[in-house]
Amino acid sequence: MKVDMERIKKVLGPKKQFIHGDHALCYGALLAGCTFYGGYPITPASEVFEMMARLMPKVGGVCIQMEDEIASMAAIIGASWAGAKSFTATSGPGFSLMQENFGYASMTETPVVIANVQRSGPSTGQPTLSAQGDMMQVRYGSHGDYEIIALAPNTIQETIEHTIKAFNLAEEYRTPVHVMIDGDIGHMREMVTIPHDIELVERKKPKVPPEEYVPFGPGLYGKKKVPEFAVFGTGYKTYVTGLTHNEHGFPATDDQEVHDKLVRRLCEKITDDREKLTDYETREMDDAEVALLSYGMASRSALGALNQARKEGKKVGYFRLKTVWPFPEKAIEELSRQVDKIVVVEMNLGQIYHKVREYSHCEVVLSGKIGGEHHSPNEILAEV
Amino acid sequence: MDEIRDADMVSGKVIQERYLREGMMPHIFCSGCGLGNVLDYVLWAIEKEGLDMEKTVFLSGIGCSSRIPGYIDADALHTTHGRALAFATGVKMTNPDLNVIVFTGDGDCIGIGGNHFINAVRRNLDITVIAVNNYIYGMTGGQVAPTTPVGHIGTTAPYGNIEYPFDMSKMAIAAGATYVARWPVYRPNQPINSIREGLRNRGFSFIEMMSPCTTAYGRRNKLREIKALWDFYMENTVLREDYEMTMKFGSDREKEAVANKIVIGVLHRETKSTLEDRYYEMVRELME
Numbered sequence: 001m002k003v004d005m006e007r008i009k010k011v012l013g014p015k016k017q018f019i020h021g022d023h024a025l026c027y028g029a030l031l032a033g034c035t036f037y038g039g040y041p042i043t044p045a046s047e048v049f050e051m052m053a054r055l056m057p058k059v060g061g062v063c064i065q066m067e068d069e070i071a072s073m074a075a076i077i078g079a080s081w082a083g084a085k086s087f088t089a090t091s092g093p094g095f096s097l098m099q100e101n102f103g104y105a106s107m108t109e110t111p112v113v114i115a116n117v118q119r120s121g122p123s124t125g126q127p128t129l130s131a132q133g134d135m136m137q138v139r140y141g142s143h144g145d146y147e148i149i150a151l152a153p154n155t156i157q158e159t160i161e162h163t164i165k166a167f168n169l170a171e172e173y174r175t176p177v178h179v180m181i182d183g184d185i186g187h188m189r190e191m192v193t194i195p196h197d198i199e200l201v202e203r204k205k206p207k208v209p210p211e212e213y214v215p216f217g218p219g220l221y222g223k224k225k226v227p228e229f230a231v232f233g234t235g236y237k238t239y240v241t242g243l244t245h246n247e248h249g250f251p252a253t254d255d256q257e258v259h260d261k262l263v264r265r266l267c268e269k270i271t272d273d274r275e276k277l278t279d280y281e282t283r284e285m286d287d288a289e290v291a292l293l294s295y296g297m298a299s300r301s302a303l304g305a306l307n308q309a310r311k312e313g314k315k316v317g318y319f320r321l322k323t324v325w326p327f328p329e330k331a332i333e334e335l336s337r338q339v340d341k342i343v344v345v346e347m348n349l350g351q352i353y354h355k356v357r358e359y360s361h362c363e364v365v366l367s368g369k370i371g372g373e374h375h376s377p378n379e380i381l382a383e384v
Numbered sequence: 385m386d387e388i389r390d391a392d393m394v395s396g397k398v399i400q401e402r403y404l405r406e407g408m409m410p411h412i413f414c415s416g417c418g419l420g421n422v423l424d425y426v427l428w429a430i431e432k433e434g435l436d437m438e439k440t441v442f443l444s445g446i447g448c449s450s451r452i453p454g455y456i457d458a459d460a461l462h463t464t465h466g467r468a469l470a471f472a473t474g475v476k477m478t479n480p481d482l483n484v485i486v487f488t489g490d491g492d493c494i495g496i497g498g499n500h501f502i503n504a505v506r507r508n509l510d511i512t513v514i515a516v517n518n519y520i521y522g523m524t525g526g527q528v529a530p531t532t533p534v535g536h537i538g539t540t541a542p543y544g545n546i547e548y549p550f551d552m553s554k555m556a557i558a559a560g561a562t563y564v565a566r567w568p569v570y571r572p573n574q575p576i577n578s579i580r581e582g583l584r585n586r587g588f589s590f591i592e593m594m595s596p597c598t599t600a601y602g603r604r605n606k607l608r609e610i611k612a613l614w615d616f617y618m619e620n621t622v623l624r625e626d627y628e629m630t631m632k633f634g635s636d637r638e639k640e641a642v643a644n645k646i647v648i649g650v651l652h653r654e655t656k657s658t659l660e661d662r663y664y665e666m667v668r669e670l671m672e
C-alpha cells in the first residue's frame with residue numbers, strides 16, 4: 001500500500017491543533033505511514049480506535065474491529081507480513097491478552113507498534129482512571145527470553161513524536177515497539193504542532209534473488225543482527241514460525257545451539273544498541289543532591305515537586321526517562337554517582353524502582369501512587 | 385467445473401518437485417496419518433486451478449495439521465494455537481490480491497480458536513480453510529477435543545468422553561460461510577474437487593477433512609489399524625444426497641439408519657460480497 005503524505009496531512013488538518021492524547025497516537029501513526037489498525041474497544045484507549053476508524057479509510061488504509069485483543073494483535077502481525085506498517089492500542093486487560101502474540105512478534109521479528117493507554121489493575125481495576133501499571137508487563141509479560149523497546153511520552157506533542165519514532169524503531173529493529181501512555185495523557189488535550197518534516201524508516205527488503213535469500217540469517221546491508229524482510233507475495237517464499245527456527249526459518253526445536261543463537265541474536269539486536277536507544281531529559285541536575293526520577297504522566301507531578309523544591313532552596317533535580325526499555329543502565333549508574341539519593345516517582349507500587357536500584361550506587365526510594373490520583377508535590381518531597 | 389478424475393492426475397513426482405520444500409523433509413507425520421493425503425489433495429487442487437505460488441500465502445495455528453504449510457514452498461505464517469484466522473484477516477485485508485489458504489486442526493479451529501473462527505466466518509473474507517478433523521488433540525498426545533464423540537477415550541477422558549461434540553461444518557454454515565464441504569480422506573477425487581471449488585469461491589470457504597489419527601485416537605478406541613479407522617468413517621458417514629433422499633422418501637427404519645451418521649459432501653453454497661470488497665469500496669468512495 002502506497003502512502004500519500006500530502007493526503008495524510010490534508011486529512012489531519014491544520015498544523016496547530018488542540019488535541020487529545022489518544023488522537024495524538026493516531027496522528028503519529030498516520031504520519032509514520034501506518035496503513036493497518038486492528039483493534040478492540042477498551043477504556044481509556046477506545047478513542048484511538050474510533051479515530052483510526054475515521055481516518056484510515058480516508059488515506060487508503062485498513063481499520064478493522066477484531067473479536068478480542070488476541071485477534072487484534074494477530075491481525076496486525078499478519079498485516080505486517082503482507083507489507084503494512086501496523087498498529088493497535090489497548091489498556092491493561094487487553095494488554096494481558098496480547099502477551100502471547102507479543103512473544104510471537106518478537107520471535108518472528110515482525111515490526112508492529114502497540115500503544116498502551118494504561119489504567120490500573122489487577123484485573124478490570126479502575127477502567128477510567130490513570131496508572132502506570134504495565135511497565136513490567138511490557139518488558140516481561142510474555143514467556144521466554146526477549147527484549148523490548150518501550151517509549152514513555154509525557155505530553156501530547158511528545159506522544160505524536162514518540163509514535164512516529166516507535167514506527168521507525170519497529171522497522172529498524174524488526175521488533176514490536178510499545179508507546180506507554182496512561183489514561184490521563186490519553187484523555188487530556190494540549191496544543192500541538194503537527195510535524196511535517198519527518199524522517200521515516202522504511203522496511204529493508206532483500207536485494208538478493210530468492211534462492212540466495214536467508215530470511216533469518218544475518219542482515220546483509222543494514223544491521224548485521226537484523227535480517228532483511230521479504231514481504232509476502234514478493235516471490236521470496238518465507239516460512240515464518242514461532243517455533244525455534246534456523247536461519248532458513250525451518251523449525252529446529254530440539255537443537256540447543258540453534259535456539260541459543262537465535263534468541264541471543266533477538267535480544268542482542270536491541271541490547272547492542274542500548275546506548276543509542278537511551279533517551280532522557282534532565283532539569284536542574286548540575287548541583288542536585290537528590291534526583292526525582294520519573295517517566296510518562298508521573299513526570300508531570302515530579303516537575304511540580306521540582307519547582308516547589310527549588311523555590312524552597314532544596315538541591316533537587318529532575319531526570320525523566322523517555323525510553324524505558326531497553327533500560328538505560330549506564331545513564332542510571334552515572335546518575336547514581338552524581339547524587340546522594342534517587343526518588344523514583346511512578347504511578348504503581350514500584351516497577352521501575354527496582355530496576356533503578358539494580359544499577360544505582362546511592363540510596364533509592366520509591367514514591368509510588370496508585371488509585372488514579374496523581375502525586376502532590378508534597379507527597380513526592382516527603383521522600384526527598 | 386470440470387470434475388477431476390484419476391486419469392487427470394499429474395504424477396506425485398511432479399507435485400513433489402513443483403510444490404514441496406525439500407529442506408523441510410523428513411516430515412513429522414506418523415504412519416497411518418491422513419495429513420499426507422490432505423496435503424496431496426490441496427496441492428492437486430492448486431495445480432488444477434493454476435494458483436500462482438508467489439501470490440499464495442498459507443497460514444496455520446498449532447497442531448499436527450498446522451504443520452502442513454511447512455512442507456509447501458510458499459510464503460507461510462505458522463502462528464499461535466487457534467489464532468491463524470485472525471492473522472489471516474490481517475494478511476488478506478492488507479493485500480487482497482494474495483490467495484490465502486489456512487490449515488487448522490479441530491482443536492485449533494473450534495477449541496481454542498472457536499471465537500476467531502466464528503468471527504472470521506462471519507466477516508466472509510475470501511479465504512479457504514482446510515480444517516483437518518481427527519476428532520482428537522493429536523500433537524499433544526490424545527486429549528479429547530470439542531469434536532470427540534461421546535463415549536470415546538482420550539487421555540483426559542480415560543473413562544470415556546461425556547461431553548457433546550461440535551459439528552464444525554454446521555458451525556461454519558451457521559456463522560455464514562459461503563462454501564462448506566466435508567469429506568473423509570479416503571475419497572481423493574471429491575475432496576480435490578471441493579478444494580478447487582473452495583479456492584474459486586469468492587468468500588469464506590470451509591473444507592472439513594475427516595482424517596485418521598491412529599496414534600493418538602485410533603489406538604485407544606479399538607481403531608488402531610488404519611483400515612479399522614477408514615472402515616469406521618465409511619460406516620458412519622452418509623452422502624448428503626443419499627441422506628436427503630432417505631429423509632424424504634425412506635422408511636422409518638431407513639431414516640433411523642442414517643439419522644446419526646455424519647453427512648458428507650458439499651454441504652452449503654451461497655453468494656455474498658466479501659469483507660475486503662466492501663471495505664475497499666468504502667475506501668474508494670471516501671478517497672474520491
Ligand SMILES: Cc1ncc(C[n+]2csc(CCOP(=O)(O)OP(=O)(O)O)c2C)c(N)n1
Binds near residue numbers: 447448449491529
Ligand atoms: C496456547 C497454547 N495452549 C496449548 C498448546 C499446546 N498444544 C499444541 S497442539 C495442541 C492440540 C492440537 O490439536 P488439534 O488442533 O486438533 O490439531 P492436531 O494436532 O490434532 O492436528 C495443543 C493443545 C499450545 N501450543 N498453545
